[in-house]
Amino acid sequence: MSRHDPDPGASAAIGAALYALAIRAVRRLPRDMSLTSAATLATLERTGPRRITDLAAVEGVTQPAMTTLVRVMEESGLVERRGDASDKRVTLVCLTEAGASYVRTRRQQGVHAFERLIGELTGDEVEALVAALPALQHLAELESRDRERPKQ
Structure with a gap:
């Protein structure tokens, strides 16, 4: 429940402006991997190791699609699979140092792009x-x- 019920027109205008800005930001990013791959790496960086099924749910894709995506990222050295120490039946997807570096670099590129634009305000x-x-x-x-x- 919100603490404040904003004017629906203001909420719509703010939502539209934020959405347009987000879309433009995404379009400026390098196209060296899919948005789902980049989002998955960012999720792992933010939350730590996750099960493939959890990643699929968070990213809004099927479990088989996430399995394929993880395999490709694993082959690229961005993630690795490890056993869960608390449950030997579980395999977790973990960010490698190369994956963490990729997330940091991509984020920094986005920050710099906005810094340049903010300089024009x-x-x-x-x-x-x-x-x-x-x-x-x-x-x-x-x-x-x-x-x-x-x-x-």
């Missing part, structure tokens, strides 16, 4: 963005939490 616009940072960070946390919930 007026002082008042930059101040407005700085004032909005706590809300944007909270929105990112809410999105991450929502994304981790099992899909029904």
